[in-house]
Amino acid sequence: MKAILDHIGIAVKDLPAAVAFYRDALGLEIEAPEDVASQHVRAHFVPVGEPRLELLEATAPESPIAKYIEKRGPGLHHITLRVENIEAALAQLKARGAKLIDEAARPGAEGSLIAFVHPSASAGVLVELKQSANQSAIRNPQSAIQRFTLGDLELISVDDGFFRLDGGSMFGTVPKVFWEKKAPPDHRNRILMAMRPLIVRGMRTMIIDAGVGDKDDAKFHDIYGMDRSRTLDDALAEAKISPEDIDIVLATHLHFDHAGGFTVRDASGRIRPRFPRAQYVVRRGEWEDATHPHARNRASYIADNYVPLADAGVLLMVDEDQTIMPGVRVQRTGGHTMHHQMVWIESGGARAAYVADMIPTTAHIPDAWVMGYDLYPVDTLFAKQKFLQQAVDENILVFFEHDPTIAAGYVREINGKRTLQPA
Numbered sequence: 001m002k003a004i005l006d007h008i009g010i011a012v013k014d015l016p017a018a019v020a021f022y023r024d025a026l027g028l029e030i031e032a033p034e035d036v037a038s039q040h041v042r043a044h045f046v047p048v049g050e051p052r053l054e055l056l057e058a059t060a061p062e063s064p065i066a067k068y069i070e071k072r073g074p075g076l077h078h079i080t081l082r083v084e085n086i087e088a089a090l091a092q093l094k095a096r097g098a099k100l101i102d103e104a105a106r107p108g109a110e111g112s113l114i115a116f117v118h119p120s121a122s123a124g125v126l127v128e129l130k131q132s133a134n135q136s137a138i139r140n141p142q143s144a145i146q147r148f149t150l151g152d153l154e155l156i157s158v159d160d161g162f163f164r165l166d167g168g169s170m171f172g173t174v175p176k177v178f179w180e181k182k183a184p185p186d187h188r189n190r191i192l193m194a195m196r197p198l199i200v201r202g203m204r205t206m207i208i209d210a211g212v213g214d215k216d217d218a219k220f221h222d223i224y225g226m227d228r229s230r231t232l233d234d235a236l237a238e239a240k241i242s243p244e245d246i247d248i249v250l251a252t253h254l255h256f257d258h259a260g261g262f263t264v265r266d267a268s269g270r271i272r273p274r275f276p277r278a279q280y281v282v283r284r285g286e287w288e289d290a291t292h293p294h295a296r297n298r299a300s301y302i303a304d305n306y307v308p309l310a311d312a313g314v315l316l317m318v319d320e321d322q323t324i325m326p327g328v329r330v331q332r333t334g335g336h337t338m339h340h341q342m343v344w345i346e347s348g349g350a351r352a353a354y355v356a357d358m359i360p361t362t363a364h365i366p367d368a369w370v371m372g373y374d375l376y377p378v379d380t381l382f383a384k385q386k387f388l389q390q391a392v393d394e395n396i397l398v399f400f401e402h403d404p405t406i407a408a409g410y411v412r413e414i415n416g417k418r419t420l421q422p423a
């Protein structure tokens, strides 16, 4: 098994003194703290190269950290080794007779799964095993539908399975040593991504984007690591919505992971609109680009996903930022593609935003974390900076179309640092 040093835990009795040393004297940055309720501890991570230090503060007398300090005083508490599959690691240790504190993995900080090995098995050092959030998602895909109420509108986050894209391309100029901590790559350097269309139900029923769909062959599935064990059909059934219920299909842009689900191949092999009653709303500039691809964007555009819509006469082109149905408005962001658009949803004084590929995952919240796929990355940067400030100031519910674990959340700014509070 491959294990990477993730962090070193330090039991802290006097936090201000520890901060005075690690932050003020050494000049290190201390990340916003996170409470781990199950352990009654507050964790303050300190980046020091790839591994981090974790200052652990007890928040209740029954905390294991409080007990440790009482018995042995403050100091080194544990080391954490990151593994790809924590259940497999535990099974392997058990098979070799290693004594475990946790027989099964349980939730840790930052959405991870953790388990402790007994120090008697590991030369007197308490060893924590950790499977980070994205790797946890592979085994516990967060793919249930989620319902939200926004004024008079109902929003339902649905999903169309998972796929994988090259991690380097997904994070542009961000070095791998940084992004691999948030999005661990597989052996082909690909990271896990979800496809999460959004249903908006008001006077009419709309779906924004529709995932990748099911028209692609085995080679495509292999290249993009498609996981079709659950698809948009399953999610719609769970939401009790049939394709006939959809009045409007709204495209943020026409890349295959957003528009593939717009059409289906029927038994006769003919490609037809997947939502038989719907009008499909597409930005005209995006349509022009998608129907005239060049070498830089050709791999993302597959004509079968949208040309049959024009043939069927169900296409509605929009040229400007405008209201598509009451409470739903599109706004061009540019950046990812010249005419990429985000969607604002507003009702009863509350606002939500479906940002599509402007901020594809929660890992893309920091300013410079812009996709290499973007045709105009500096435009993405400026659009994103402006949007995120607004999201913080106005308490906007933000939907992340490709995040493998988090469908939506609120962006908060704590001590000048942005964090996401999952909804």
Ligand SMILES: [Zn+2]
Binding pocket: 253, 255, 336, 357
């Ligand atoms: Zn895209």
Ligand SMILES: [Zn+2]
Binding pocket: 255, 257, 258, 357, 360, 402
């Ligand atoms: Zn995308």
